[in-house]
Amino acid sequence: MEKKRVGILISGRGSNMQALIRAAEKPEYPAQIVGVISNRADAEGLVFAERAGIPTSVIPVKQFADRIAADRAMTSQFEAWEVDIICLAGFMRVLTPEFTTHWLGRSINIHPSLLPKFKGLDTHQRALEAGENKHGCTVHFVVPELDAGPIIGQAEVPVLDDDDAPTLAARVLVEEHKLYPEALRKLALGQVSLA
Numbered sequence: 001m002e003k004k005r006v007g008i009l010i011s012g013r014g015s016n017m018q019a020l021i022r023a024a025e026k027p028e029y030p031a032q033i034v035g036v037i038s039n040r041a042d043a044e045g046l047v048f049a050e051r052a053g054i055p056t057s058v059i060p061v062k063q064f065a066d067r068i069a070a071d072r073a074m075t076s077q078f079e080a081w082e083v084d085i086i087c088l089a090g091f092m093r094v095l096t097p098e099f100t101t102h103w104l105g106r107s108i109n110i111h112p113s114l115l116p117k118f119k120g121l122d123t124h125q126r127a128l129e130a131g132e133n134k135h136g137c138t139v140h141f142v143v144p145e146l147d148a149g150p151i152i153g154q155a156e157v158p159v160l161d162d163d164d165a166p167t168l169a170a171r172v173l174v175e176e177h178k179l180y181p182e183a184l185r186k187l188a189l190g191q192v193s194l195a
């Protein structure tokens, strides 16, 4: 089996990135993680990736003329790593249409809500304020419109009476770490595609 080569984009903690790296360490997993790019030099996830022996690169927008130039630098780096698939894992910057179109069908994101509900930020607080009794996470293809691409998989959790945003986020995160490796497995095996 030829493993798909996967690049990951992070901005911070990188716990979903860690879940992908751990899954990809298994011999039977159909993808390998070949590089991690962060837009922030202080992203904690970089330390884990480096310890795991994975190449990393920091590409902050402020070192470039604009977002288009920064995204081109990211594409160049991913292409240098011969990446087949990109996983966004807590990447907190909006990507340019040029980037998302270039990687269309080959890039996926994890979002902490049951899309199409609660696109954007503060999803857990907004789910609580809306009185939802279930919440969760979604892995979807990345398209130019934010958090709008076709869904690959979702996982649900209950919202409990005494939840606040942190307790709800923690319950969702447990599911994210299972859902994301499963979704990447499906894409790597060609079981899902962007129609």
Ligand code: GRF
Pocket: 012, 013, 014, 015, 016, 017, 089, 090, 091, 110, 111, 112, 137, 173, 176
């Ligand atoms: C996760 O909740 C993810 O769904 C969202 O941002 C958070 C990133 O967490 N996009 P981590 O960096 O993967 O720990």
